[in-house]
Amino acid sequence: MPSRLSFKGDKKVHKKGRKSAKSLQSAVESQENDPIWTDANLVEDIHGPLVLYQRLDTTVISLGIEEVQGSCVGIFLDPLSLEPDNTRQVFVASDMNGNVVLKSFLMKYLSAGKEGDLFSKREAIGAEEQWQLQYLHDGYWAWKSMSNNKYLECLLNENDTYVFRCTSDTVTFTSKWRVRVQTRFVKRPSIQNIKQPTVHSQQLEAMVGRPLSSDEKKILKQASRDGSLHEALLDVRVSKKSDKYG
Structure with a gap:
């Protein structure tokens, strides 16, 4: 089983001191069982580390970044835990004048070109790096590029590989996304x-x-x-x- 990814701000299991093996094991099990990731249902939840994914029959595919070229690739997501095990499928979201920008593990922003091509190669933010986030229904979201006003979609090509582009004028099945976020960023009313x-x-x-x-x-x-x-x-x-x- 792949180890859980760690992020800045995550709770740590402290191993110093004279804690018994039983108490340490209990702390480790608590950390493993805590639901770190959950689906976003509010705009306010879209902040910090996130994963964009779609359920396709029995397959769950997430948007990822190719390590060398910075192009977009499909990376499978565990259909049960829906927890990322690869930094290439995790983006960090932040607000930019009411829009959303997504920074990849390359420390560069997810961009959409005028023709709808996707890549993560730029450190500066312009229209191509900004996204208008639209909540649809039942936990589904649409991502509209501020560059060409097209929607981000996941397509299956002739070679049975997944292709990501911004070419859809309307929201269709291929442009409906779920967003996996960390629970520590999700807004919940306190007692x-x-x-x-x-x-x-x-x-x-x-x-x-x-x-x-x-x-x-x-x-x-x-x-x-x-x-x-x-x-x-x-x-x-x-x-x-x-x-x-x-």
């Missing part, structure tokens, strides 16, 4: 940002089964905001019983 529903005093008194003092109301409302209302209600009920029989 702190999820607003808890407001609980009114009358509702709290109905839950307890008696009138509440102002202090008890404050405690229960704070517990509701913290997500621990159930435990706080039990404490209030137990406290009342203690006062009654104490």
Whole structure:
């Protein structure tokens, strides 16, 4: 099994110190099982390392860069993990005036010529290096070149090899892409940002089964905001019983 690619900012398994073999193995297994890659579903997810791929029957093909010439080639992607094992199939995305630029492992940008040819040979950014990203549906994306206003597509030629070009005027099956991104760049709402529903005093008194003092109301409302209302209600009920029989 090929080793997982590592990127700047990835969590590392620290091997220094006197950690037991069991705890170290647990840390390694946790790293291996963590879902580092996921499909992008929001424009905000398109940032940092990514892989452009298409599912074709039982085959998953990704857009890659040829090491010597800098031309585009097809590189197979594991159909189960959908995790890249070759740096040639990974690009780093960044924003450029509302468009997207993709830098390859050659440290040069993915470009589309006027005739639709693709390559990664330039260090400067112009219209040929900029892409307009369009979300379609169900995790599918279209990449439109700002050079010739054509869509990036994956084609199978007569020699059964995959060819990548920007020649499509409209979005078709061959120009629908999925984008694999790292989970650390995916925007997800945190628990702190999820607003808890407001609980009114009358509702709290109905839950307890008696009138509440102002202090008890404050405690229960704070517990509701913290997500621990159930435990706080039990404490209030137990406290009342203690006062009654104490």
